Amino acid sequence: MKQTKRIWIRSVLGAAAALAIAGSAWAQGQPVKIGLLATLEGPFAAGGADGMRGAEMAIKQRGGVVAGRKIEVIKASSDAKPDVAVNATRKLVEQDKVDIVVGPLSGGEGIAVKDYSKTQPQVTFINGSSGAQSTTLVNPSPNFFRFNTEGAQWMVGLGQAALDKGFKRVMVIAEDYAFPYSQVQGFMTEFCAKGGKVPIKAWVPLGGKDYSSVIARIPKDVDALLVVLGGADAVNFLTQYENAGGDKPMLGGSITVSQDVLNYRGKRRDSLVGTLSAGPVADAYTGTEWRAFVDEYRKSYPVSAGGYPSPSLFAYVYYQNMKAALDGLAAVNGDLSGGQAKYRDALKKMVLKTPTGDVRLDDNRQAIGTTFVTEVVKDAQGNLFNKVLRKVDNIDQMLGQKKEQFQMGTRDVPNCP
Amino acid sequence: MSANQWRRAMSRERVVPMRAHPVMPAQTMPVAAALDPYADSNAPRWLKFLWRHLRARHVFVAALVLLFPLMATPFFTYQVVAQSLLLGLIALSLTFLGGYGGMVSLAQMTVAGMAGYAMAVFGTSSSAEISLGWPWWVAVPMAVTIAVLCATLIGWLSVRTEGIYTIMITLAIGVAFYYLVLQNYSIFNGFQGLRELHAPTFLGIPWREPVPFYYLALGCALAGYFAVKWVVRSPFGIALQGIRDNPRRMEALGYHVVAHRVAAYAFAGLLAAVGGILMAWYNALMTPGSVGTSWLINILVIAVLGGMRHPIGAFLGAIVFVLLQTFAIDLIDRERFNLVIGGVFLAIVLFSPDGLLGLWAKFHARFGSTQT
Numbered sequence: 163m164k165q166t167k168r169i170w171i172r173s174v175l176g177a178a179a180a181l182a183i184a185g186s187a188w189a190q191g192q193p194v195k196i197g198l199l200a201t202l203e204g205p206f207a208a209g210g211a212d213g214m215r216g217a218e219m220a221i222k223q224r225g226g227v228v229a230g231r232k233i234e235v236i237k238a239s240s241d242a243k244p245d246v247a248v249n250a251t252r253k254l255v256e257q258d259k260v261d262i263v264v265g266p267l268s269g270g271e272g273i274a275v276k277d278y279s280k281t282q283p284q285v286t287f288i289n290g291s292s293g294a295q296s297t298t299l300v301n302p303s304p305n306f307f308r309f310n311t312e313g314a315q316w317m318v319g320l321g322q323a324a325l326d327k328g329f330k331r332v333m334v335i336a337e338d339y340a341f342p343y344s345q346v347q348g349f350m351t352e353f354c355a356k357g358g359k360v361p362i363k364a365w366v367p368l369g370g371k372d373y374s375s376v377i378a379r380i381p382k383d384v385d386a387l388l389v390v391l392g393g394a395d396a397v398n399f400l401t402q403y404e405n406a407g408g409d410k411p412m413l414g415g416s417i418t419v420s421q422d423v424l425n426y427r428g429k430r431r432d433s434l435v436g437t438l439s440a441g442p443v444a445d446a447y448t449g450t451e452w453r454a455f456v457d458e459y460r461k462s463y464p465v466s467a468g469g470y471p472s473p474s475l476f477a478y479v480y481y482q483n484m485k486a487a488l489d490g491l492a493a494v495n496g497d498l499s500g501g502q503a504k505y506r507d508a509l510k511k512m513v514l515k516t517p518t519g520d521v522r523l524d525d526n527r528q529a530i531g532t533t534f535v536t537e538v539v540k541d542a543q544g545n546l547f548n549k550v551l552r553k554v555d556n557i558d559q560m561l562g563q564k565k566e567q568f569q570m571g572t573r574d575v576p577n578c579p
Numbered sequence: 580m581s582a583n584q585w586r587r588a589m590s591r592e593r594v595v596p597m598r599a600h601p602v603m604p605a606q607t608m609p610v611a612a613a614l615d616p617y618a619d620s621n622a623p624r625w626l627k628f629l630w631r632h633l634r635a636r637h638v639f640v641a642a643l644v645l646l647f648p649l650m651a652t653p654f655f656t657y658q659v660v661a662q663s664l665l666l667g668l669i670a671l672s673l674t675f676l677g678g679y680g681g682m683v684s685l686a687q688m689t690v691a692g693m694a695g696y697a698m699a700v701f702g703t704s705s706s707a708e709i710s711l712g713w714p715w716w717v718a719v720p721m722a723v724t725i726a727v728l729c730a731t732l733i734g735w736l737s738v739r740t741e742g743i744y745t746i747m748i749t750l751a752i753g754v755a756f757y758y759l760v761l762q763n764y765s766i767f768n769g770f771q772g773l774r775e776l777h778a779p780t781f782l783g784i785p786w787r788e789p790v791p792f793y794y795l796a797l798g799c800a801l802a803g804y805f806a807v808k809w810v811v812r813s814p815f816g817i818a819l820q821g822i823r824d825n826p827r828r829m830e831a832l833g834y835h836v837v838a839h840r841v842a843a844y845a846f847a848g849l850l851a852a853v854g855g856i857l858m859a860w861y862n863a864l865m866t867p868g869s870v871g872t873s874w875l876i877n878i879l880v881i882a883v884l885g886g887m888r889h890p891i892g893a894f895l896g897a898i899v900f901v902l903l904q905t906f907a908i909d910l911i912d913r914e915r916f917n918l919v920i921g922g923v924f925l926a927i928v929l930f931s932p933d934g935l936l937g938l939w940a941k942f943h944a945r946f947g948s949t950q951t
Contacts, residue, residue, distance in 0.1 A: 202916075203917060237908065238908060239908055239916070243866065243868035243869075244772070244774075244864060244866055244868070245862040245864060245866060245868060245869055246868070248862065248863075248864075249658060249662075249862075249904075249905075252654065252657075252658050253654070253658060253905055256652065256653060256654030256657075256658070257652070257654040257655070257658075257905075270770065270771055270866070273771075273774070274774065274864060277774060277775065277863070278863075337770075338761070338762070338769055338770050339769070339770035339771055340771055367758070367761050367762065367770065368770055573764065
């Protein structure tokens with residue numbers, strides 16, 4: 163009896179609260195529904211969770227309201243597989259009826275979601291952190307926007323830095339899918355043009371557990387390894403390479419030495435010190451806006467609450483894209499009418515102010531932005547972080563080549579054995 | 580089904596033309612027969628058959644599935660129900676093998692994947708240098724044939740083993756195929772797989788649109804369902820169930836045990852192949868992820884979840900599976916939704932080893948009529 167009564171009271175209260183919320187939202191205009199897709203399962207689960215934190219920060223900075231319209235976030239998860247990502251996106255678009263989708267996280271997913279976006283012209287898709295080149299280079303979708311630079315752009319500057327360190331011959335160990343192809347291209351385009359050699363490229367399956375065959379193939383005469391592995395894969399490789407007695411210096415891909423890798427507690431961790439890498443974020447960048455961003459991240463997500471000592475690449479890139487989505491919304495005063503035409507126009511013309519500098523879009527709605535070349539160092543507390551060696555601005559998708567010469571990165575392109 | 584039940588099923592064949600559903604009250608049969616207006620007339624056989632076997636619940640279910648797209652959103656029609664139907668069809672092949680043949684194969688998703696990949700390679704996809712671009716009415720039969728041949732081969736390899744060894748060998752085949760498609764670039768395009776596989780436009784109907792695709796999946800699922808129901812009552816199906824219960828005795832009776840089992844694999848392969856082609860069209864892509872270990876296990880989960888003793892179990896299991904996969908994230912707004920999925924599966928299997936069908940039978944035994 164008592165229980166039924168309690169349920170009654172609760173439901174009445176609940177209904178009243180729902181009415182109140184609905185009423186206030188009505189007063190401010192309809193809420194804008196944003197679908198947020200990241201990988202909360204699979205190999206990038208840690209990165210996906212941090213991506214969500216980054217996106218939430220961008221919303222929190224605006225107090226959850228843009229131009230009088232409440233921002234309502236609906237989360238979805240995938241496991242880095244394209245079919246799962248499309249299913250999750252389809253649920254956001256067709257079931258939850260979101261106005262804007264922010265996501266997904268990884269390259270293959272990005273291409274699949276871009277393909278899907280063509281069938282849903284009423285919704286604007288803004289990338290999460292996926293960084294495959296072809297997403298915006300091959301058959302770009304008119305309603306898919308990417309405010310982050312992609313995998314190849316992230317590696318510009320690393321080739322020069324490697325040569326400066328005296329690495330003339332580098333072996334590539336990378337996962338076998340679109341994003342690492344781009345990363346390797348970004349590195350090799352510069353590295354090969356300036357006289358470096360890449361004798362062997364080892365492509366390993368994503369989520370692989372056993373790297374012994376790759377480690378056995380590392381030739382004696384290479385100066386360094388370029389390791390483009392993400393999350394758990396990178397840690398697995400590092401552990402096995404250490405156990406096999408490996409001692410070659412390392413160059414990292416943009417997600418190899420991201421925060422979530424630096425925070426693992428393996429023995430090999432210390433040998434990461436000195437690793438060169440390049441990417442759109444650098445923990446130790448001293449720009450005021452970047453410092454403010456890091457402070458805010460630390461305050462919102464302290465290590466005790468599952469955050470990282472410094473925001474990971476995923477957190478930052480999701481932040482960047484979500485900020486673009488909200489800034490665009492503010493620019494058109496929350497007006498999504500007319501098939502979101504005004505909104506998309508605003509996005510195209512926008513110069514996005516980010517903590518690492520301005521970002522513009524090119525004709526394919528792809529970002530032109532900044533890359534940092536970094537080196538891993540250890541701070542006084544024993545935390546590893548990326549020290550900035552160089553900041554390269556205004557990198558476009560052609561990597562400084564002419565449009566006619568440009569060929570997209572694959573397993574075999576570019577090639578300089 | 581125990582050996583006893585099987586014997587009863589055999590002897591009932593002559594007395595009652597059609598085996599009554601186990602949960603159906605026995606009394607309804609004579610009543611229906613007494614009112615049968617076609618009993619002596621020369622009405623066509625199909626009309627007699629329908630009158631005798633069609634019941635209100637059949638009409639209700641048929642109306643429900645046929646009118647479903649009118650009531651539900653395209654999202655529900657496509658992502659929830661159409662996906663359930665095609666996954667159910669693949670799981671049905673396992674239900675047939677496991678429930679009626681006593682062989683649990685983990686390679687059914689692999690067979691489906693082979694059909695999907697074959698469809699992508701023979702048909703059209705975004706990778707023009709790989710796909711041959713044949714029209715669908717050539718590519719579909721090719722894909723089905725290849726998948727059935729492979730299923731037969733898999734069966735031929737694994738029927739010499741029993742129980743856990745069958746599971747092991749089919750798992751090994753499944754994982755081998757996964758790594759093949761993951762690492763082969765010339766045919767399967769590696770990790771990225773083949774994209775932009777779309778159901779064709781035929782008879783002026785774009786079959787890739789949610790509602791037509793739903794009917795396509797429904798048609799295939801119904802065909803598969805009735806095919807299984809028919810096969811298990813045919814002499815072959817009865818012999819197969821006999822082999823499941825006592826292979827030695829069947830061999831002594833003169834049945835070729837291996838041939839029956841391999842044929843069962845081939846038939847299951849046909850079901851899985853059709854499901855696989857639908858799956859490729861549904862996702863519009865084939866990637867190694869769709870034939871990975873997690874999916875091999877998921878098909879087993881679907882089959883077990885629904886219950887293996889009746890073909891409808893596969894579809895029930897698939898609906899519960901897809902609903903959970905799609906909506907669990909809304910139940911708890913955290914990063915913990917996989918816990919809900921696992922918890923529900925655990926609860927179902929824990930409280931009813933026979934899956935949802937077992938739950939229904941228990942429920943019926945307690946609250947329904949007691950005349951069965």
